[in-house]
Amino acid sequence: MIELxxxxxxxxxKSKEIYAVQDVxxxxxxxxxxxxxxxxxxxxSTLVRTINLxxxxxxxxxxxxxxxxxxxxxxxxxQERKKIGMIFQHFNLMNARTVSGNVHYALRSSPLSDKQxxxxxxxxxxxxxxxxxxxxxxxxxxxGQKQRVGIARSLAxxxxxxxxxxxxxxxxxxxxxxxxxxxxDLNEKLNLTIVIITHEMEVIKEVCNKVAxxxxxxxxxxxxxxxxxTDPQNPLTQEFINTATHIDQALEKLAKHPSxxxxxREDTIARLSxxxxxxxxxxxSSLYSKFAVSTNILYGNIEILHDTPIGNLIVxxxxxxxxxxxxxxxxxxxxxxxxxxxxxHIDEKAKVVPLNRKQVI
Numbered sequence: 564m565i566e567l568x569x570x571x572x573x574x575x576x577k578s579k580e581i582y583a584v585q586d587v588x589x590x591x592x593x594x595x596x597x598x599x600x601x602x603x604x605x606x607x608s609t610l611v612r613t614i615n616l617x618x619x620x621x622x623x624x625x626x627x628x629x630x631x632x633x634x635x636x637x638x639x640x641x642q643e644r645k646k647i648g649m650i651f652q653h654f655n656l657m658n659a660r661t662v663s664g665n666v667h668y669a670l671r672s673s674p675l676s677d678k679q680x681x682x683x684x685x686x687x688x689x690x691x692x693x694x695x696x697x698x699x700x701x702x703x704x705x706x707g708q709k710q711r712v713g714i715a716r717s718l719a720x721x722x723x724x725x726x727x728x729x730x731x732x733x734x735x736x737x738x739x740x741x742x743x744x745x746x747x748d749l750n751e752k753l754n755l756t757i758v759i760i761t762h763e764m765e766v767i768k769e770v771c772n773k774v775a776x777x778x779x780x781x782x783x784x785x786x787x788x789x790x791x792x793t794d795p796q797n798p799l800t801q802e803f804i805n806t807a808t809h810i811d812q813a814l815e816k817l818a819k820h821p822s823x824x825x826x827x828r829e830d831t832i833a834r835l836s837x838x839x840x841x842x843x844x845x846x847x848s849s850l851y852s853k854f855a856v857s858t859n860i861l862y863g864n865i866e867i868l869h870d871t872p873i874g875n876l877i878v879x880x881x882x883x884x885x886x887x888x889x890x891x892x893x894x895x896x897x898x899x900x901x902x903x904x905x906x907x908h909i910d911e912k913a914k915v916v917p918l919n920r921k922q923v924i
Contacts, residue, residue: 564756565591565614565724570623572609583609585780596750596757598767600803601777607760611726614758615647616640628723648717652729654709656701662688662712663697669719687715691745707738714745727759731766743770764807772869776800789871793838808875813862814915817877818906826906830879831887832915836900837874846897856882856890
């Protein structure tokens with residue numbers, strides 16, 4: 564569906580050359596909700612704008628639905644761009660036009676009759692839940708409603724692809740979830756391929772089936788969401804996931820309140836990660852009955868990603884060193900990932916960090 568191959572985007576200034584995107588290759592299949600996540604300046608927006616050639620790459624290949632867009636004439640490129648809708652962080656609505664007028668404007672070059680255009684606008688507003696806002700102006704709408712208008716407008720020419728550039732960044736958490744649910748619904752109803760740019764792994768977790776992680780213009784990791792969440796290979800990916808699963812916040816709170824840890828000399832702090840069927844097993848209670856190791860659960864959560872349960876616990880294991888080692892081996896034999904942690908102080912600040920880390924950030 565979409566194939567970006569060896570994409571470079573280079574900007575030249577008087578004093579230096581800047582690579583916004585460096586040698587990025589991404590494959591997006593039809594029907595995917597593909598997320599591209601990274602901090603500000605990572606190059607994700609620049610990369611996604613190469614899909615419709617709003618940003619022409621310095622090097623590389625851009626194929627959409629089998630067509631090499633870089634080889635098309637200006638007229639043919641305009642036709643192909645109609646198949647690629649786009650929504651933005653700040654909505655980009657025309658305040659002097661009504662809701663229907665904003666959507667209608669996207670049909671200005673359509674061969675449809677005026678009657679057909681009006682019917683199309685009505686159908687789109689119904690689809691995004693704004694059938695009663697036909698004659699309302701943008702200034703009278705909430706942020707979520709404005710984004711729904713933006714989505715309706717982007718669908719006016721029946722695109723096959725929808726690009727979402729930080730489309731929920733200006734919205735509150737509840738409204739963000741409602742917009743993500745709408746995008747998921749449109750993906751299923753219209754077989755729409757969606758590409759979402761975001762700096763929040765929470766967005767990826769809620770709606771995407773695949774993800775690429777960007778840093779300093781490069782993709783440092785990509786794959787299906789379940790694999791990335793359960794076995795991240797890159798430190799930046801791990802950082803994003805810890806934030807999305809609230810592990811970072813939990814460790815920070817535990818570090819600030821050492822009484823919650825209540826550690827004896829031989830106790831072990833550990834993070835236990837479960838995937839799939841192992842989340843249903845009574846493994847914690849088995850540790851005491853099998854190995855006489857008691858377990859104090861300090862934090863726990865379960866995420867459901869594409870019908871796959873993923874669980875995380877932060878625990879304190881109490882028992883002899885030998886008993887704890889046996890318990891840890893048992894957990895690992897049951898497909899539980901065990902990451903041992905330690906409570907340390909750096910520059911007068913308490914932290915709970917992975918044991919045997921290469922460095923502390």
